[in-house]
Amino acid sequence: MKYVLLICDGEVDAPSNEELDADPVHQAWIADLERRGARLGGARLRPVVDATTVRVRDGETLVSDGPFAETKDFVGGIVILECEDLDEAITIAAGHPYARRGSIEIRPVWE
Amino acid sequence: MTSEEEVRAAVDAAYRDEWGQVVGTLIGMTGDWDRAEDCAQDAFAAALTTWPRDGIPRRPGAWLTTTARNRATDRLRRDAAGAAKLRQLAILERDQEQPQVEEIPDERLRLIFTCCHPALPFPARVALTLRTLAGLSTAEIARAFLSAESAMAQRLSRAKRKIQEAGIPYRVPPAELLPERLAAVLAVLYLIFNEGYDEGRALTAEAIRLARVLVRLMPREAEPRGLLALMLLHEARRPTRTDDGELVTLENQDRSRWDQDLITEGVDTLDAALAMRRTGAGRGRRLPRDRAERREHGLVADRGPVRRTGPPGTVTGGRAQPGRGGRDGRRHPCRARACRRTGRLGAAERVPPAARDPRRSPPPRWAHRRGEGGVRGSAGTGAD
Numbered sequence: 312m313k314y315v316l317l318i319c320d321g322e323v324d325a326p327s328n329e330e331l332d333a334d335p336v337h338q339a340w341i342a343d344l345e346r347r348g349a350r351l352g353g354a355r356l357r358p359v360v361d362a363t364t365v366r367v368r369d370g371e372t373l374v375s376d377g378p379f380a381e382t383k384d385f386v387g388g389i390v391i392l393e394c395e396d397l398d399e400a401i402t403i404a405a406g407h408p409y410a411r412r413g414s415i416e417i418r419p420v421w422e
Numbered sequence: 423m424t425s426e427e428e429v430r431a432a433v434d435a436a437y438r439d440e441w442g443q444v445v446g447t448l449i450g451m452t453g454d455w456d457r458a459e460d461c462a463q464d465a466f467a468a469a470l471t472t473w474p475r476d477g478i479p480r481r482p483g484a485w486l487t488t489t490a491r492n493r494a495t496d497r498l499r500r501d502a503a504g505a506a507k508l509r510q511l512a513i514l515e516r517d518q519e520q521p522q523v524e525e526i527p528d529e530r531l532r533l534i535f536t537c538c539h540p541a542l543p544f545p546a547r548v549a550l551t552l553r554t555l556a557g558l559s560t561a562e563i564a565r566a567f568l569s570a571e572s573a574m575a576q577r578l579s580r581a582k583r584k585i586q587e588a589g590i591p592y593r594v595p596p597a598e599l600l601p602e603r604l605a606a607v608l609a610v611l612y613l614i615f616n617e618g619y620d621e622g623r624a625l626t627a628e629a630i631r632l633a634r635v636l637v638r639l640m641p642r643e644a645e646p647r648g649l650l651a652l653m654l655l656h657e658a659r660r661p662t663r664t665d666d667g668e669l670v671t672l673e674n675q676d677r678s679r680w681d682q683d684l685i686t687e688g689v690d691t692l693d694a695a696l697a698m699r700r701t702g703a704g705r706g707r708r709l710p711r712d713r714a715e716r717r718e719h720g721l722v723a724d725r726g727p728v729r730r731t732g733p734p735g736t737v738t739g740g741r742a743q744p745g746r747g748g749r750d751g752r753r754h755p756c757r758a759r760a761c762r763r764t765g766r767l768g769a770a771e772r773v774p775p776a777a778r779d780p781r782r783s784p785p786p787r788w789a790h791r792r793g794e795g796g797v798r799g800s801a802g803t804g805a806d
Contacts, residue, residue, distance in 0.1 A: 396589045
């Protein structure tokens, strides 16, 4: 089954990509993902200060600075998975370093 | 020819004992919870028409399961003609070799673990367990939780949809997940037992029955035994707990009316659970088997402090529901502590909002009296 993990965090002292790559927990997580052959894709996202939101209402394109919703935590990255079932997705999500500081939402892909 | 009455009684008994097993088998076979219930329902209806003519089968459960499976196969064949889903074809192939009646495994274990999966909202876990394992109707479950039938029907159908759409696996969890998942199951049974208290026998009996099934299906686990013991020992005292709607405190209860059979079974079950703990079974936690332990499990009264944390008139003990009618408030710290000690922290803590709904019952008279006079706190002599 395909899932998307939404990696959510408060973005207080977000590590750089290099720091994340050097984090042993992150490394272990990547290695595990590779072993399972579960990763279909994904991306780390720049913090919400760099976000832009677009809406079209009544034919008018409205562009605003910032995320689509004001929340305490923001989506910091996505991972597209293919794995056996929800339990495996949960195990994978729990292994991500951000599971300890933020939260990870698991959504099934609507196929 | 068997009399209609005998058949009715046999079908009722089979419904009580076999519903969960039949539904569980069908879910395993079809992957479709709604279809499983429909086919199970058909099988029981068929029993009502066939058994008067052919007699009551020696093994009603097997008869019902086979009949339900045949119904399901028929329906799948009809669907396959149209949609030819891979799964259905695989099932048809598997069906070529029907397992012998004796080999049909007990499906209720994977059914209950799936119903109690943490990805489902807690009220849905409770409702689904009652629906698929205990065979309660949506209306009965709605009544038990003081919700509208339509709301309960929606809750059930959303839960079944989520199982399908989110890919919740239909299985007994693997060893590494078992401790937390078992705790989730016990929490659901514990809530059913609690809710049953106010509604009369109906749900306490179901909770005890399911706990017994769990003990039988997981003979090497100590926790289900611990919970069953707790339930039995509390249930044994139920007839003496209230007098005319007034709460009767422990020291005033008429012991001669305590159910000795339940107490004996409860004590035996508790001893077995503790023995398993001592020998390192379960998860190797050691609990001393002494008077303190027996007190924890309600055999001997241990009335810890009753804390007032709510508005005046409500009494909260331990972490159980506040201000519930017909309840021995001083039992709560026992139960919470017993749960904590036997590792069922989840059972003691996880009381869903629905259970705390003040609409459920007015604060009992005894709580008002307590509120006025101040909380007496623990007056336990411990010498029971």
